[in-house]
Structures are given as C-alpha cells and as structure tokens.
Amino acid sequence: xxxxxxxxxxxxxxxxxxxxxxxxxxxxxxxxxxxxxxxxxxxxxxxxxxxxxxxxxxxxxxxxxxxxxxxxxxxxxxxxxxxxxxxxxxxxxxxxxxxxxxxxxxxxxxxxxxxxxxxxxxxxxxxxxxxxxxxxxxxxxxxxxxxxxxxxxxxxxxxxxxxxxxxxxxxxxxxxxxxxxxxxxxxxxxxxxxxxxxxxxxxxxxxxxxxxxxxxxxxxxxxxxxxxxxxxxxxxxxxxxxxxxxxxxxxxxxxxxxxxxxxxxxxxxxxxxxxxxxxxxxxxxxxxxxxxxxxxxxxxxxxxxxxxxxxxxxxxxxxxxxxxxxxxxxxxxxxxxxxxxxxxxxxxxxxxxxxxxxxxxxxxxxxxxxxxxxxxxxxxxxxxxxxxxxxxxxxxxxxxxxxxxxxxxxxxxxxxxxxxxxxxxxxxxxxxxxxxxxxxxxxxxxxxxxxxxxxxxxxxxxxxxxxxxx
Ligand code: URP
Ligand code: ZN
Ligand code: ZN
Numbered sequence: 001x002x003x004x005x006x007x008x009x010x011x012x013x014x015x016x017x018x019x020x021x022x023x024x025x026x027x028x029x030x031x032x033x034x035x036x037x038x039x040x041x042x043x044x045x046x047x048x049x050x051x052x053x054x055x056x057x058x059x060x061x062x063x064x065x066x067x068x069x070x071x072x073x074x075x076x077x078x079x080x081x082x083x084x085x086x087x088x089x090x091x092x093x094x095x096x097x098x099x100x101x102x103x104x105x106x107x108x109x110x111x112x113x114x115x116x117x118x119x120x121x122x123x124x125x126x127x128x129x130x131x132x133x134x135x136x137x138x139x140x141x142x143x144x145x146x147x148x149x150x151x152x153x154x155x156x157x158x159x160x161x162x163x164x165x166x167x168x169x170x171x172x173x174x175x176x177x178x179x180x181x182x183x184x185x186x187x188x189x190x191x192x193x194x195x196x197x198x199x200x201x202x203x204x205x206x207x208x209x210x211x212x213x214x215x216x217x218x219x220x221x222x223x224x225x226x227x228x229x230x231x232x233x234x235x236x237x238x239x240x241x242x243x244x245x246x247x248x249x250x251x252x253x254x255x256x257x258x259x260x261x262x263x264x265x266x267x268x269x270x271x272x273x274x275x276x277x278x279x280x281x282x283x284x285x286x287x288x289x290x291x292x293x294x295x296x297x298x299x300x301x302x303x304x305x306x307x308x309x310x311x312x313x314x315x316x317x318x319x320x321x322x323x324x325x326x327x328x329x330x331x332x333x334x335x336x337x338x339x340x341x342x343x344x345x346x347x348x349x350x351x352x353x354x355x356x357x358x359x360x361x362x363x364x365x366x367x368x369x370x371x372x373x374x375x376x377x378x379x380x381x382x383x384x385x386x387x388x389x390x391x392x393x394x395x396x397x398x399x400x401x402x403x404x405x406x407x408x409x410x411x412x413x414x415x416x417x418x419x420x421x422x423x424x425x426x427x428x429x430x431x432x433x434x435x436x437x438x439x440x441x442x443x444x445x446x447x448x449x450x451x452x453x454x455x456x457x458x459x460x461x462x463x464x465x466x467x468x469x470x
Contacts, residue, residue: 006049007247007442011038012052016059016392017374025057027127027399030441034395050096053405058373059356059392060094060400062441064130064380065244065268065322068098069118073345074336078327079420082457084351085124087418089446091352092435094125094400095390095463097380099156101132108133108143111153114460123460125440125470126400128386130187131155131429134164136171151464152383154185156244156378159226160193160297169233170358176237183467185383186234187242190226190251191218191298200342211291213341215278215299223298224250231258240264240468245324247273247298249308258316264470266383268320271357272296272348274426276425277303293336293423295344296324299344310366313375321358321375323350327421349419353412356431359404363432385466399442439462 007027014023014035024041026034055420067083070077079087081098088096100115108131119127124249129152133140136157144155157172158165167175172186179186199217208216219454227243231254234241246252246267258265278300283291294300314320326347328334337344362372381391389398410416412426438446441461445453453459 005046007048007050007399007439007444008041009050009052009401009403010041012055012057014057015369015373017370017378018317020369025393025401027401027439027442028263029147030399030443032393032395032397032399035393053196054293054407055436056369056404056406057393058402058404059390060091060402060438061376062095062097062380062386062390063088063093063323063325063351064097064320064355064384065270065324066096066098066351067326067347068322070099070101070326072326072347073343075246075328075333075345077347078329078333079325079349079351081119081122081127082124083418083420084213084325085127085460086451087352087455089125089438089440090418090449092355092402092404092438093351093436094129094440095400096351097128097130097384097385099132100129100152102134102140103358104134108140111255112147114121117385119460120462121323122457123458124445124456125460126463127460128158128463132156132165133175134167136167136175141174144175144178144184148182148184148467153183153465154187154242155179156189158185158189159230160191160196162193162197165189166193169229172230173233173237176234176239176241176467180237180239185240185242185468187244188226188230189245190230190243191222191228192226196222204340204342209340210288210296211283211341211344212278212281214295214344215281218297218299220250220301224254225246227251227254231255231263234265235263240266240470243267245270245298246318248301248305252308252312252317259317266316266319268322269312269318270322270324271350271354272300272320272425274306274309274321274361275357276300279307280425289338292337292344293330293425294348295341295346296333296348296451297346298327310361313371315369319375319379321354322380323354325349327419329422331422346427349421352417352419353426356410356412356434357426359433360431377468382470385469386463399439401439402435403437405436406433408436
C-alpha cells in the first residue's frame with residue numbers, strides 16, 4: 001500500500017477557539033496526527049514542510065451560510081459550486097454549508113437531490129447542506145427524518161418573501177416540534193414579510209424606485225419582531241433555534257433576552273452588517289443604481305448598529321459570522337431592478353472575504369484571535385454537527401488548516417478576488433492579513449493566492465452532519 005506524504009506545518013503559532021501556542025501540526029492521510037513542540041517534530045524524506053514562522057495556524061474557515069447557483073428573482077446566483085468553492089478556499093474557507101431548496105409543491109427529497117447534483121463533481125472544497133422548507137405538511141415533516149439520517153440536520157424557514165419562501169407560524173411550529181423529535185435545528189429568516197410587502201408596494205406606488213428604498217421599506221422592527229416570534233415558537237416547542245443573518249440592534253436584543261433566560265437561541269451575523277451601512281444603498285451622485293450592489297436581505301442598517309453587533313460577538317450573544325454569499329452581477333442581474341428596487345435580486349458576494357475582513361476586526365481589537373477562530377470555524381462546526389471532524393486543530397480532525405499571515409495585506413476588488421461577479425462591495429479596501437497556505441483534508445490547495453492543488457473541480461466531499469448536540 002503506498003503511503004501518503006506527511007505534511008509538517010512548522011514554526012507557527014497555533015490558534016484555536018480556546019488556546020494560542022507554538023506548535024508544529026503534523027498531517028497524514030488528510031488528518032491531523034500530532035501537534036508537537038517544534039523541537040521534537042519528526043523529519044524525514046516523506047515529509048513536506050510548510051514554513052509558518054511568524055504566522056498563525058488556524059482551522060479552516062466554515063461558512064455555514066452560502067447560496068451557490070441559487071435561483072432568485074428570475075435569475076441565479078452567479079457563483080457555481082465550482083467557482084464559489086474555489087473562491088472560498090482562496091479566502092481560507094475550507095467547508096461551506098449551502099441551502100438546498102424545496103420547490104413549492106414538491107418534496108424535500110427532490111430539492112436535496114437537485115442540490116447534490118449541482119455540488120457533486122464540482123465543489124473544490126467540502127460542502128454540506130441545510131434544507132429550505134417552503135411547506136411543512138405531513139409529507140415534508142415525515143421526510144425530515146430521512147434527511148437527518150442522510151446528514152442534513154438543519155432546516156431553514158422564512159418568515160419573509162410571501163408567495164415565494166414564506167411559511168406561517170403553524171408550519172414553523174410543526175417543523176420545530178418535528179426537529180425536536182429528530183435532534184435537528186431550525187434556522188430562521190426572521191423578518192415578518194407581509195407588512196414589508198405592503199411597505200414595498202407603497203414605496204413603488206409613490207414613485208420610489210431606487211435601491212435605497214430596499215432599506216427604507218424593510219425597517220429593523222420587522223426583524224426584531226420576527227426574531228422575538230421565532231424564539232417564542234422555539235420556546236413553546238422546547239427546541240433550539242438559530243437566527244440567520246441577524247443585522248440589527250433590536251433583533252440582537254431579542255436574542256440577548258432569550259439567552260439571558262437560558263434559552264438555546266443562537267444567531268449569526270454577516271460581514272456586510274459589520275462593515276457596511278445603508279448609505280451604500282444610495283449609490284453615487286448621478287449613479288444611484290450603484291446601490292443595487294448592496295441590496296441584500298435583511299437590508300444594510302444605519303452605521304450605529306455595527307458597534308452592537310461587534311459587542312454581541314465579543315459577549316457570545318452572537319455565535320457565528322457567516323456570509324450569506326449570494327452574488328449577482330451588476331450587468332444583466334442587478335440590472336433587472338433598474339426601474340424597480342423590488343426586482344433587484346437580493347444578495348451580495350462574500351464567501352472569499354470573510355476571514356480577511358474579520359481579521360481587520362482582530363487588529364482593531366474588536367475581537368480576540370481566539371474569538372475570530374471560534375466565530376468563523378469552531379462555533380459553526382459545533383452548532384451544525386461537524387465538530388471533531390471540522391472546526392478545530394486536534395488529533396484526528398480533518399486537516400483543514402490555514403496558515404494566516406498577519407503581515408500580508410490585500411487590496412480587495414474584482415481584480416484580486418475569485419468570486420464570479422463583476423463588482424466587489426469592498427472594492428479598494430486594503431485589509432491587513434491574508435492566508436498564505438490553505439490545506440483541505442491535508443492537501444495544500446492554495447499557496448499565496450494561487451491554486452496549487454492537484455485537482456480543483458470535484459475534489460470537495462459532502463459532509464454528513466450529526467444532530468444538534470450542544
Ligand atoms: O439577500 C439575501 N440574503 N439573499 C439570499 C436569501 C436569504 O434570505 O438568505
Ligand atoms: Zn434569509
Ligand atoms: Zn441566505
């Protein structure tokens with residue numbers, strides 16, 4: 001039997017969610033087999049050495065909120081599983097959890113199979129799925145059990161987007177009860193959609209068509225109320241609940257209240273809510289439509305929300321930073337809403353820039369290095385049933401490892417990034433650090449911004465996740 005080359009990541013400072021220490025990471029057959037003092041590290045002909053001197057060695061990022069090729073508003077998110085996962089790896093993310101969608105009137109099975117078909121043979125890094133439930137009826141509630149057995153252990157439901165994704169409280173509650181039986185986790189898009197639709201129609205009726213009206217017709221109270229309601233339903237069902245893409249102070253306060261009462265309420269925020277604000281939706285003088293590039297849901301908020309979100313991350317009221325990566329090109333896609341902001345496909349690119357941006361938060365002392373690792377890798381692994389295999393640097397874990405160079409600034413922009421989209425919301429921003437090496441299951445796939453893996457397309461594997469266990 002041929003023996004694989006062992007890899008030694010030498011001389012770096014290992015950073016996990018809990019510890020920071022100097023050690024070498026030894027990898028064999030795609031797994032971490034030892035963490036050793038550098039002085040006693042093995043050496044030998046079959047050892048490939050990566051010099052991490054002066055750098056940090058961290059677990060590969062886990063982005064638990066992406067939408068590759070997602071159908072939305074008459075078009076599809078512009079990144080495929082191939083292009084989006086290649087971009088993710090360049091940014092230090094080695095696992096994504098994407099959202100499979102149940103088409104209305106169809107089954108969870110058909111939706112999940114369709115997403116497996118998109119990802120299998122295409123994804124360059126490991127991937128898993130949440131299941132979006134657009135109907136919770138006897139059939140789909142039954143099907144949840146089969147999905148959980150197949151490693152799809154979390155489900156997303158929407159209080160927003162009436163007629164497309166929205167489900168009512170009865171369906172949410174039934175799905176929560178079923179999730180409780182199965183050990184699955186319900187994740188929630190918590191904006192109350194019916195009043196928002198009326199606000200949108202009223203704005204359009206008054207002749208307001210520009211992108212800024214996306215934010216003006218989606219006030220934060222709709223998210224705060226949805227968050228409170230989702231938590232109330234979960235409390236009645238006696239199950240945990242996870243708020244996706246939390247964007248604003250009052251919604252966060254609802255999560256804080258729940259957590260203070262000891263409820264298992266979890267929430268993620270996204271870089272766009274930490275680094276951008278609603279003024280971006282105004283575009284530029286003479287080019288208001290540039291704001292379309294910043295249309296995502298929930299909408300970007302006023303700047304003062306950012307400090308609350310950073311505090312929430314420091315205080316453990318927010319558990320995760322994921323991206324909600326859902327890119328649409330300005331040309332031909334965002335353009336669909338040139339004369340009607342409600343037709344601008346919702347979403348922004350982000351899968352490649354999450355670690356870069358959050359590292360800036362570390363250098364600005366908004367979060368510690370250990371918290372950076374926790375919110376980008378360890379916590380999503382724990383919450384979504386991957387911990388041990390993913391999310392930390394420990395003996396026996398998959399060798400998804402990033403060597404992070406704190407002295408490698410990068411100018412973010414369409415020319416320097418790999419996402420398949422014709423603009424960057426962060427164009428021209430210079431961030432202070434970057435990955436120098438990215439390993440996926442022990443294989444060096446990205447080195448100094450270049451793909452060096454043997455295979456690209458299709459090397460990613462589906463990750464069967466365990467049930468909720470916190
Ligand atoms: O604007 C967004 N967030 N697009 C993706 C769909 C969703 O609600 O996550
Ligand atoms: Zn959502
Ligand atoms: Zn999303």
